[in-house]
Amino acid sequence: MRRREFLTLPASSMGGVLIYALSGEPIRLQAQNGTLRVPLRFFTEPDARTIAAAAERIFPSDASGPGAGEAGVVVYIDRQLAGPYGRDKYRYTKGPWVESIPEHGYQGKANPQQIYREGLRQLDGFTALSPAEQDARLTSIGKSTFFQMLRTHTIEGMFCDPLHGGNAGMIGWQMLGYPGPLMSFRDDLEKYRGVPYKKAPKSLSQVVGRPVKGWEEETG
Amino acid sequence: MERLKPTDVVIVGGGWTGLTMAKEITHRTALSVVVLERGPGRKMADYGSAMDEVDYSLRFRMMQNIAEETVTHRHTLRDTAVPIRQYGAFLPGTGVGGSGEHWTGFAERHAEDDFKLATEMKQRFSAARLPDNLSIQDYPLTYHDLEPYYWKVEQMMGVGGKAGNLRGKIVEGGNPFEAPRAHEYPNPPHKMTWLMNVWTDAAKAVGYRPFPSPAATLTQNYTNPDGISRGACQYCGYCMLYGCMVGAKAQPTNTLLPLLKPKKSFTLRTDSWARRIVHRDGKAEGVEYMDADGKQVMQPASIVIVASFTQNNSRLLLLSGIGDKYDAATGKGSLGKNFTHTVGGPGGATIFFDKPLNNFMNAGGQAMRFADFDGFRGIDPDAGVLRGGQGVGGGAGGGHPIAAFGRVPAGEVSRNWGSDWKKAALKYYDRIGSGGNFEMDHLAYKHNYLDLDPTYTDKWGDPLLRLTIDWTDHENNQRQMAAKISTKIAQQMARATGGRLIPAESGGLRASKRYQTAAYATTHLQGGTIMGSSPDDSVVNSWQQHWRVPNLFVVGASSFPQNSAAHPTLTAVALTLRTADAMIDRYVRRPEVLL
Numbered sequence: 001m002r003r004r005e006f007l008t009l010p011a012s013s014m015g016g017v018l019i020y021a022l023s024g025e026p027i028r029l030q031a032q033n034g035t036l037r038v039p040l041r042f043f044t045e046p047d048a049r050t051i052a053a054a055a056e057r058i059f060p061s062d063a064s065g066p067g068a069g070e071a072g073v074v075v076y077i078d079r080q081l082a083g084p085y086g087r088d089k090y091r092y093t094k095g096p097w098v099e100s101i102p103e104h105g106y107q108g109k110a111n112p113q114q115i116y117r118e119g120l121r122q123l124d125g126f127t128a129l130s131p132a133e134q135d136a137r138l139t140s141i142g143k144s145t146f147f148q149m150l151r152t153h154t155i156e157g158m159f160c161d162p163l164h165g166g167n168a169g170m171i172g173w174q175m176l177g178y179p180g181p182l183m184s185f186r187d188d189l190e191k192y193r194g195v196p197y198k199k200a201p202k203s204l205s206q207v208v209g210r211p212v213k214g215w216e217e218e219t220g
Numbered sequence: 221m222e223r224l225k226p227t228d229v230v231i232v233g234g235g236w237t238g239l240t241m242a243k244e245i246t247h248r249t250a251l252s253v254v255v256l257e258r259g260p261g262r263k264m265a266d267y268g269s270a271m272d273e274v275d276y277s278l279r280f281r282m283m284q285n286i287a288e289e290t291v292t293h294r295h296t297l298r299d300t301a302v303p304i305r306q307y308g309a310f311l312p313g314t315g316v317g318g319s320g321e322h323w324t325g326f327a328e329r330h331a332e333d334d335f336k337l338a339t340e341m342k343q344r345f346s347a348a349r350l351p352d353n354l355s356i357q358d359y360p361l362t363y364h365d366l367e368p369y370y371w372k373v374e375q376m377m378g379v380g381g382k383a384g385n386l387r388g389k390i391v392e393g394g395n396p397f398e399a400p401r402a403h404e405y406p407n408p409p410h411k412m413t414w415l416m417n418v419w420t421d422a423a424k425a426v427g428y429r430p431f432p433s434p435a436a437t438l439t440q441n442y443t444n445p446d447g448i449s450r451g452a453c454q455y456c457g458y459c460m461l462y463g464c465m466v467g468a469k470a471q472p473t474n475t476l477l478p479l480l481k482p483k484k485s486f487t488l489r490t491d492s493w494a495r496r497i498v499h500r501d502g503k504a505e506g507v508e509y510m511d512a513d514g515k516q517v518m519q520p521a522s523i524v525i526v527a528s529f530t531q532n533n534s535r536l537l538l539l540s541g542i543g544d545k546y547d548a549a550t551g552k553g554s555l556g557k558n559f560t561h562t563v564g565g566p567g568g569a570t571i572f573f574d575k576p577l578n579n580f581m582n583a584g585g586q587a588m589r590f591a592d593f594d595g596f597r598g599i600d601p602d603a604g605v606l607r608g609g610q611g612v613g614g615g616a617g618g619g620h621p622i623a624a625f626g627r628v629p630a631g632e633v634s635r636n637w638g639s640d641w642k643k644a645a646l647k648y649y650d651r652i653g654s655g656g657n658f659e660m661d662h663l664a665y666k667h668n669y670l671d672l673d674p675t676y677t678d679k680w681g682d683p684l685l686r687l688t689i690d691w692t693d694h695e696n697n698q699r700q701m702a703a704k705i706s707t708k709i710a711q712q713m714a715r716a717t718g719g720r721l722i723p724a725e726s727g728g729l730r731a732s733k734r735y736q737t738a739a740y741a742t743t744h745l746q747g748g749t750i751m752g753s754s755p756d757d758s759v760v761n762s763w764q765q766h767w768r769v770p771n772l773f774v775v776g777a778s779s780f781p782q783n784s785a786a787h788p789t790l791t792a793v794a795l796t797l798r799t800a801d802a803m804i805d806r807y808v809r810r811p812e813v814l815l
Contacts (some may be wrong), residue, residue: 012701019463021669042664042721049441049636052339057637057638058637059637059642059797060638060639060642062639062643063638064642064643064646065642065646067642085279088287089287090279090280090286090287090288091286091287091305091306092286092290092303092304092305092306092678093287093305094677096675098300098302099479100302101734102729102732102738103729103734103735103736103738104293104302104304104736104737104738104739105304105306105308105737106305106306106738107302107303107305112650122588123795130251136637138383138637139635142635149264151636151637155620155622155626156274156278157627158625159273159622159625160273160274160622160651161272161273161274163272164274166377172621173621175648176621176625176645176649176650177576177650178580178621179580181271181272181456181457181458182456183454183465184454184455184456185454185455185456185457186452186453186454186455188581189411189413189455189581190411192578193413193414194414194575194578195575196575196576197575197576197578202268204271204272207271208269210269213516214268214272214274214275215274215275215279215281220727
């Protein structure tokens with residue numbers, strides 16, 4: 001059994017409410033004080049800081065809006081990797097293993113957990129680098145399976161339902177103007193023709209009125 | 221092996237075709253029916269809490285567990301096949317309702333000439349014009365034989381649409397090229413979005429005749445002839461790859477299962493994996509399967525109906541050693557023959573509109589189409605195209621934030637991550653429309669077929685099914701045609717709205733000229749146990765009855781001897797209702813080969 005690991009963060013660093021200045025620039029308001037202590041399921045604490053830093057370079061917090069840090073992307077990735085997806089429970093993993101053409105998709109033996117472990121080795125010392133040095137390091141591994149996966153997972157963690165640990169406070173959905181999995185747009189479909197649908201988003205749990213668990217919670 | 225008490229009928233597969241057979245048999249006869257469904261039970265109440273993009277669109281939670289069984293693929297007879305390790309080009313569902321739970325609800329009929337394609341093509345084109353290795357053959361029935369059954373399915377599902385040809389009279393607003401219908405659709409068409417209206421106006425402006433797509437997602441509250449009431453579609457946007465949380469999308473669990481549950485003669489066994497059809501001397505004796513506890517059991521039956529997903533129908537017959545395996549080298553044999561998919565376009569130019577499209581509001585089957593290039597119409601044989609398809613505009617699906625995010629025109633930013641990319645992706649999010657997709661006939665060829673893989677196996681150790689299939693010049697010519705037409709409409713959409721035209725992207729998997737299994741195309745796999753007029757060139761007759769084993773019926777899109785651009789579900793269920801009539805009215809009384 002591995003030692004329990006936690007990622008400790010200021011509560012104000014994640015989630016919050018997005019408002020837009022007259023100039024159109026998004027401003028994030030977050031009134032939460034104190035610290036968050038997020039239990040980690042797959043990463044060690046230093047690994048989580050490395051992945052969080054890399055995700056932040058892929059999807060930075062900047063003038064166009066919040067980024068991977070505020071959305072808690074690393075929490076999303078940690079849970080996906082610890083769940084059935086990370087262990088390839090739903091991928092065909094019988095041999096023989098052979099190389100094939102891109103038309104056949106990923107044929108590698110390594111599962112997402114193993115791909116991240118290898119990727120983390122390539123990002124050794126990453127958190128100590130300057131942003132420009134970090135970008136150079138990521139560029140150097142830009143074609144790797146690991147980097148492509150990290151980029152995909154970063155976008156997923158930005159815009160997933162918060163039940164998966166990312167998109168904290170629905171900060172990603174606020175940025176997009178996506179209202180969440182609402183039960184009906186029947187009356188709105190013809191009303192909002194090319195005009196913004198300005199409604200505060202709702203998560204799936206809020207829509208159905210009870211907590212919803214993701215597939216990553218499946219054990220065994 | 222445990223031998224269960226015999227039943228009159230055993231059905232493999234609890235999807236559209238299996239439950240259609242079960243419903244007809246249990247409501248019209250006293251026969252006992254056992255349905256073996258490999259996946260879990262499903263109910264509408266589960267779907268409300270399943271509107272989640274990660275689990276259902278990205279991790280494919282409603283699909284067959286590909287870790288337990290997949291298929292292998294190779295392009296040609298000379299290649300060694302590799303397993304499809306994760307889902308991509310097609311998504312077969314599992315559980316009660318099968319793929320009929322997560323389908324999109326497009327519900328078009330086949331065209332009249334789809335049923336006699338071989339004859340038509342030979343009349344129209346010289347032998348030199350026809351591609352080598354073509355193996356299309358006519359259906360053993362006509363559109364007119366099937367018309368009353370189409371109408372039954374449309375009523376059962378509550379299809380919404382607008383007739384374009386009522387008993388030969390062309391009607392404004394519908395598809396002017398469709399085969400004659402005896403009735404108007406049971407429900408009106410869907411409401412359309414802003415983008416669909418822009419697309420429609422543009423398609424008309426360049427000379428095409430768009431019409432609303434027929435859809436099995438209810439456009440208003442509806443009670444079908446069986447007395448099943450369902451509520452209207454809410455345009456929630458969670459349709460394709462999802463079960464419907466209000467029951468507006470016609471699914472086997474909301475149209476057929478409620479009629480079956482009260483029947484004492486009906487037994488549904490979930491988590492039951494059929495492995496062999498037991499047969500002796502040209503007679504099926506039952507089905508051998510693994511039950512929920514992993515125990516091997518044999519269910520004896522007087523009639524066996526195979527109604528699993530398309531390619532599994534072929535696989536179960538191959539594993540059971542029933543019929544003549546098709547040999548692509550000699551062209552002999554019929555089992556596994558005429559395997560087809562759908563030809564989709566790589567896409568044409570797109571348009572940037574500087575306003576939100578609100579693509580997250582949509583319904584499955586909610587789209588406009590045109591048939592000006594469907595079948596033999598509008599095509600250019602000199603450009604190497606002998607058969608076209610339908611254009612679909614404003615398309616349903618999409619609008620989920622993860623999949624929709626990140627579309628940035630080529631060349632706009634230097635790399636696909638970081639601040640510049642993020643800023644551009646936010647700018648383009650939900651603001652790009654297209655000139656439409658194409659769904660085109662995929663001709664059947666001698667070299668595209670199904671057999672068992674010599675190397676890879678499923679969780680029980682049974683050989684996987686092997687797909688040998690590749691695109692030919694003809695399909696790549698079709699796709700070029702589609703991209704040109706789509707671009708023409710996109711140009712008009714840009715002109716009409718002041719939107720900015722974005723040139724078509726080159727490269728990427730969908731643009732590959734080879735058949736690919738990694739990115740989604742459609743789940744419209746067809747053929748393998750095809751119907752025909754002779755046991756020499758087909759597996760089943762026009763009643764989907766096995767030529768050599770008369771108490772074995774094999775139903776579904778696996779029966780299609782060639783492919784239509786139309787989505788397969790409506791036709792698969794219509795053929796199944798016709799089979800049910802023949803079985804109940806004739807076969808049960810006189811169990812012999814139906815003619």
